[in-house]
Amino acid sequence: MEILVIISIIAVSGVIILLLREFNCWYLKINERIQLLKSIDAKLGQLSLEKESPKPEQYKNHTWVCPKCGMINPPENLACTKCKQKYT
Numbered sequence: 218m219e220i221l222v223i224i225s226i227i228a229v230s231g232v233i234i235l236l237l238r239e240f241n242c243w244y245l246k247i248n249e250r251i252q253l254l255k256s257i258d259a260k261l262g263q264l265s266l267e268k269e270s271p272k273p274e275q276y277k278n279h280t281w282v283c284p285k286c287g288m289i290n291p292p293e294n295l296a297c298t299k300c301k302q303k304y305t
């Protein structure tokens with residue numbers, strides 16, 4: 218008997234939570250946050266499409282840091298002197 222009461226209380230509160238979901242989303246400005254995040258995401262996507270990845274020729278006279286081991290390599294090296302990771 219008690220178990221039935223507990224189960225029904227849980228079920229009723231679940232329904233209430235579902236009914237109040239929209240209200241909570243509005244009250245806590247969750248909808249606005251999601252919209253804002255989506256617009257930020259879209260803008261970032263546009264930015265990353267616009268920005269081309271730098272070509273190695275542009276860095277001819279600069280040293281480069283190996284992404285794998287962190288070794289600072291001279292510009293003429295096409296592969297890391299430490300771990301042989303290729304320069305990308």
Ligand SMILES: [Zn+2]
Nearest residue numbers: 283286297300
């Ligand atoms: Zn390396």
